[in-house]
Amino acid sequence: MNIQTPKVIRAGEARCxxxxxxxxxxxxxxxxxxxxxxxxxxxxxSDDIPAERYFSRDWHDLEVERVWKKVWQxxxxxxxxxxxxxxxxxxVVGMSFLVVRSAPGEIKAFVNACLHRGRKLRTEDGxxxxxxxxxxxxxxxxxxxxxxxxxxxxxxxxxxxxxxLPEARVGTWGGFVFINPxxxxxxxxxxxxxxxxxxxxxxxxxxxxxxxxxxxMPANWKVxxxxxxxxxxxxxxxxxxxxxxxxxxTQYDNYEGQHFNRMITPMGVPSPxxxxxxxxxxxxxxxxxxxxxVGAVGxxxxxxxQTARAFMAEVARQRCAALTGIxxxxxxxxEMLDAIQYFVFPNFFPWGGFSPNIIYRFRPDGNDPExxxxxxxxxxxxxxxxxxxxPVPVHELRDDxxxxxxxxxxxxxxxxxxxxxxIPFVQEGLHATTxxxxxxxxxxxxxxxxxxxxxxLERYTQHA
Numbered sequence: 001m002n003i004q005t006p007k008v009i010r011a012g013e014a015r016c017x018x019x020x021x022x023x024x025x026x027x028x029x030x031x032x033x034x035x036x037x038x039x040x041x042x043x044x045x046s047d048d049i050p051a052e053r054y055f056s057r058d059w060h061d062l063e064v065e066r067v068w069k070k071v072w073q074x075x076x077x078x079x080x081x082x083x084x085x086x087x088x089x090x091x092v093v094g095m096s097f098l099v100v101r102s103a104p105g106e107i108k109a110f111v112n113a114c115l116h117r118g119r120k121l122r123t124e125d126g127x128x129x130x131x132x133x134x135x136x137x138x139x140x141x142x143x144x145x146x147x148x149x150x151x152x153x154x155x156x157x158x159x160x161x162x163x164x165l166p167e168a169r170v171g172t173w174g175g176f177v178f179i180n181p182x183x184x185x186x187x188x189x190x191x192x193x194x195x196x197x198x199x200x201x202x203x204x205x206x207x208x209x210x211x212x213x214x215x216x217m218p219a220n221w222k223v224x225x226x227x228x229x230x231x232x233x234x235x236x237x238x239x240x241x242x243x244x245x246x247x248x249x250t251q252y253d254n255y256e257g258q259h260f261n262r263m264i265t266p267m268g269v270p271s272p273x274x275x276x277x278x279x280x281x282x283x284x285x286x287x288x289x290x291x292x293x294v295g296a297v298g299x300x301x302x303x304x305x306q307t308a309r310a311f312m313a314e315v316a317r318q319r320c321a322a323l324t325g326i327x328x329x330x331x332x333x334x335e336m337l338d339a340i341q342y343f344v345f346p347n348f349f350p351w352g353g354f355s356p357n358i359i360y361r362f363r364p365d366g367n368d369p370e371x372x373x374x375x376x377x378x379x380x381x382x383x384x385x386x387x388x389x390x391p392v393p394v395h396e397l398r399d400d401x402x403x404x405x406x407x408x409x410x411x412x413x414x415x416x417x418x419x420x421x422x423i424p425f426v427q428e429g430l431h432a433t434t435x436x437x438x439x440x441x442x443x444x445x446x447x448x449x450x451x452x453x454x455x456x457l458e459r460y461t462q463h464a
Contacts, residue, residue, distance in 0.1 A: 012043025268309030325383030
């Protein structure tokens with residue numbers, strides 16, 4: 001009798017019985033850049049996540065003191081503040097900063113509060129020659145130097161040194177401006193680690209901000225962020241994209257000692273959850289629901305000698321070339337189609353590749369542990385022979401609006417609304433778990449980026 005020994009799969013090693021990302025890349029029509037060939041997954045345990053992390057005031061306060069006051073966080077794009085005096089107001093957990101072009105080639109971030117009585121100096125983005133407090137008229141120039149105190153004779157104790165606006169640390173990468181409230185923090189390049197090398201080919205600094213939509217959501221910032229860092233939810237939340245989204249095939253990468261992780265979700269390939277799906281069905285679904293890659297191009301017929309993935313990658317190359325004046329002949333199918341999404345702890349989600357690059361940002365809404373600010377940006381490339389287009393202003397949606405109301409999101413608006421429809425009920429359900437197991441259970445692989453987020457949280461909160 002031939003008795004076969006059952007295959008033993010160690011914890012964290014189970015994978016969907018479908019072609020892997022690397023096997024899909026093997027069939028692409030162009031050479032694959034080495035960064036997409038790298039795989040890095042480390043099993044970090046199967047422990048549950050305590051539910052209190054999503055609503056506890058004590059946990060929120062711990063995050064404020066040991067995370068938000070200590071880490072690098074994306075504040076704006078450089079092209080939003082091109083001229084001296086241009087500034088963006090960045091608020092998080094009760095802190096407020098003025099991110100300002102203080103001189104040609106120089107950006108500073110000042111605490112956005114008058115040193116006299118604490119009034120906010122600015123409540124919105126703009127351009128000024130100086131920061132004058134609307135309350136009593138104390139004034140600072142754009143380098144942070146105090147230039148005017150009405151009735152100066154009454155403040156002999158305020159001098160040039162103690163009258164300067166306090167600063168946060170500032171760094172730039174990829175056309176983004178980052179700030180860190182901690183004066184003793186590590187440099188930004190050390191914090192980002194290997195991330196710039198991943199994006200060297202895609203050069204986000206050569207893009208401009210073409211879309212920026214913002215909305216408050218009634219949930220903890222982590223509930224919102226975690227909805228976007230796995231593809232496990234596609235089968236029930238986004239069934240319409242399954243004909244062109246290989247959801248369960250997604251490759252998840254985490255990096256020991258780094259502040260970022262990644263997933264690669266193949267597009268132009270049907271979900272392994274579907275029993276049957278023709279190439280034409282994949283093309284039709286991609287044209288009608290993808291939004292990001294090919295937009296409104298009408299009906300497309302799949303040639304009989306091509307796969308849906310190869311065909312749609314070429315459509316994307318031609319469309320992007322027409323829009324930008326840049327040739328994408330050597331861009332891989334993956335770089336034109338796939339969701340190559342990175343997460344830089346705690347609030348920054350840049351997408352790689354050459355299709356319009358989506359950027360997510362999530363942060364607490366003030367000091368409310370059960371409210372978050374969610375932002376979706378889209379970066380476009382542009383004809384390098386022409387001036388850089390101006391970045392769009394922020395489109396802030398009202399509480400009663402949906403993401404599809406932001407027409408600039410195109411077909412993505414409806415997809416984001418599907419994501420957001422879960423979020424309030426997740427927040428409510430987390431409270432309900434307190435009469436049960438009082439915890440969240442995660443998959444070992446498909447939700448490993450969520451585990452990595454919490455690993456970084458613990459890295460900061462457990463060490464003062």
